[in-house]
Amino acid sequence: MISRRSLETGTALLTGAFGAAVLVSSLDNGIGWSSAGVDAGTFPFVIGAVILLGSVYNLARGWPGNDIAALSRHDLARLASLFVPAAIFVGLIPLTGFYVAATAYVFGAIAWHRQRTLVFAGFLALCTALALYLIFELTFQISLPRGLLGSALGF
Amino acid sequence: MENLEALLHGFTIALSGNHIFLMLIGVLLGILVGVLPGLGAPNGVSLLLPLTFGMQPVSAIILLSSMYWGALFGGSVTSILFNIPGEPSSVATTFDGYPMARDGRPTTALATAFGSAAFGALAGVVLITLLASWVAQVALAFGPAEYFAVYFLAFASFIGMGGSPPVKTLVSLAIGFALAAVGIDTVSGSVRLTMGIDELVKGVSFVVAVMGLFGIGELLIAVEEEFAVKQISSKVEWREVFRTIAGLPRHGWVLLRSAVIGCWMGITPGGPTAASFMSYGIAKRLSARRAHFGHGEPEGIVAPEAADHAAGTSALLPMLSLGIPGSATAAVMMGGLMIWGLNPGPMLFVEQKDFVWGLIASMYLGNVVAVFLVLLTVPVFAALMRIPFLIIAPLIVVICTVGAYSVSNSYLDVLLMMGFGVLGYLFKKLHYPLAPLVLAMVIGDKAEDAFRQSMLMSKGSMAIFFSNKLVTILVLLGVALLVAPPLLQAIGKWRTRPASGD
Numbered sequence: 001m002i003s004r005r006s007l008e009t010g011t012a013l014l015t016g017a018f019g020a021a022v023l024v025s026s027l028d029n030g031i032g033w034s035s036a037g038v039d040a041g042t043f044p045f046v047i048g049a050v051i052l053l054g055s056v057y058n059l060a061r062g063w064p065g066n067d068i069a070a071l072s073r074h075d076l077a078r079l080a081s082l083f084v085p086a087a088i089f090v091g092l093i094p095l096t097g098f099y100v101a102a103t104a105y106v107f108g109a110i111a112w113h114r115q116r117t118l119v120f121a122g123f124l125a126l127c128t129a130l131a132l133y134l135i136f137e138l139t140f141q142i143s144l145p146r147g148l149l150g151s152a153l154g155f
Numbered sequence: 156m157e158n159l160e161a162l163l164h165g166f167t168i169a170l171s172g173n174h175i176f177l178m179l180i181g182v183l184l185g186i187l188v189g190v191l192p193g194l195g196a197p198n199g200v201s202l203l204l205p206l207t208f209g210m211q212p213v214s215a216i217i218l219l220s221s222m223y224w225g226a227l228f229g230g231s232v233t234s235i236l237f238n239i240p241g242e243p244s245s246v247a248t249t250f251d252g253y254p255m256a257r258d259g260r261p262t263t264a265l266a267t268a269f270g271s272a273a274f275g276a277l278a279g280v281v282l283i284t285l286l287a288s289w290v291a292q293v294a295l296a297f298g299p300a301e302y303f304a305v306y307f308l309a310f311a312s313f314i315g316m317g318g319s320p321p322v323k324t325l326v327s328l329a330i331g332f333a334l335a336a337v338g339i340d341t342v343s344g345s346v347r348l349t350m351g352i353d354e355l356v357k358g359v360s361f362v363v364a365v366m367g368l369f370g371i372g373e374l375l376i377a378v379e380e381e382f383a384v385k386q387i388s389s390k391v392e393w394r395e396v397f398r399t400i401a402g403l404p405r406h407g408w409v410l411l412r413s414a415v416i417g418c419w420m421g422i423t424p425g426g427p428t429a430a431s432f433m434s435y436g437i438a439k440r441l442s443a444r445r446a447h448f449g450h451g452e453p454e455g456i457v458a459p460e461a462a463d464h465a466a467g468t469s470a471l472l473p474m475l476s477l478g479i480p481g482s483a484t485a486a487v488m489m490g491g492l493m494i495w496g497l498n499p500g501p502m503l504f505v506e507q508k509d510f511v512w513g514l515i516a517s518m519y520l521g522n523v524v525a526v527f528l529v530l531l532t533v534p535v536f537a538a539l540m541r542i543p544f545l546i547i548a549p550l551i552v553v554i555c556t557v558g559a560y561s562v563s564n565s566y567l568d569v570l571l572m573m574g575f576g577v578l579g580y581l582f583k584k585l586h587y588p589l590a591p592l593v594l595a596m597v598i599g600d601k602a603e604d605a606f607r608q609s610m611l612m613s614k615g616s617m618a619i620f621f622s623n624k625l626v627t628i629l630v631l632l633g634v635a636l637l638v639a640p641p642l643l644q645a646i647g648k649w650r651t652r653p654a655s656g657d
Contacts, residue, residue: 029345041347047332047336086552109549144557144561
């Protein structure tokens, strides 16, 4: 179970870290006014400071009285059932290439929930790969990555 | 009158069998690239460009511009059905279009969008017909200060209207600005905010962020809330399409206002994206049904769609008359113009009358063809909504992934897209508004550039924003939009107090 407080805190820390990174990074470009006008880092510096201060405020505001459940164990399981396979799919792309990863992902995701037959899942997965090839590779000439598997097989 | 005669002559050119066939092909291909996220009108037009080298310039521009209309219409389809805007300019359509479709009225939402879009586009073409020569002068008066004022106006009309906590809105807006600044700084040429990742020099693409924030983020929200697609009747709802279109005049005032905003932004050229956001913001402010916005309010679809298409259409005018492309697509088309041996600019209207008026006539016809074709496809798209969530979810993930990859053939973009997905989920869950982030990301760097260029011109003096009538009016209008709502609220409270005291 995850409380609303932890979610608020986590998000504020995330945005705060981003703000701090922007702030520090902008110093490399110089801030203020020079012979070339407003320096390139000035605007990001101000923006970074706004994000950082805003995140600190959100962090302070998100703490009190938010000790209520935001996500139950059941909710988390459902979120994971969508996100984990998707993350594995994205992780597979550099290894197996786009087509194999997409086919395996669509087949796996549909077969997992057992609402349709395996034949249907396989059919849909192959259709997905075919449609990707026809639209991107043939029609619009965008070459999708073949991955390590593709280069090993010589595509 | 002279213009009308020229237009009639243009119709005789555009109304040939060959040209109507090219329009059909162009519109259909346009709808396809518009529906697919990641691929947009600029991609489609670039890919078709080599095919046009052997054609007559008129035929070529008819094919390319028809594709542009098709893409503009197609972009609204995915915004409404899946909350994934196919084009930056259709982001504002998701705010009310998607809730309406999710509540079981996808046909109504799509028909409302297409109807208003057609109205906006026609308003744009009529404007071009009547004001072709005059408008060019307005656009010439635009310098950096005026550009900044227009972007400021777009922000001002959109900010401070949502019900989100103000500091969360501010953080979201600032993150958008920071993301827009990543990559090469166009004013100084230096590389900014890449955090040591060389590939980020190209910047963070808007499409990648939007597909993560809206596409993946929305999937996560939906799966957590045990998304159950409401059973939508499987009949082809033609009657609903016609009833919706027939009911559009009820929003006549909103349509007209949005078309005016769109035309203004298209010519100046603030662009279709700024236009649609601004029109949505103003519609929400002025509407009596303000509380319904964001929950499937028809006017929330009418306003951005009409403005988007009015701006998209009228943006071709500065391209033709001045050689200043108002959008990426217009830039590609201008490249085409030069390859066909034509010189964009004021002389085009004098030297190439057939070309210019043939194109303008084809804009009337092309938009009619686009509305007709896209309405025919409504039942097909509406049927997509009936596919069970468990099956459509992995397909949406695949489409978002391939879309993010195809933006610049980069795997890093796919990883970024997944990251934006998690961020989108967290933001939505904790009531951080996403719209300011997207708006800042799309026009943030342009606004910053315009501001810095104005500062260079004025040597650091803010007086440049009040140096002539045009820019002063724009700036004051923006300030008024920022200040008016809280002020009116305060006055309202102050007025009711003595009354309640009696």
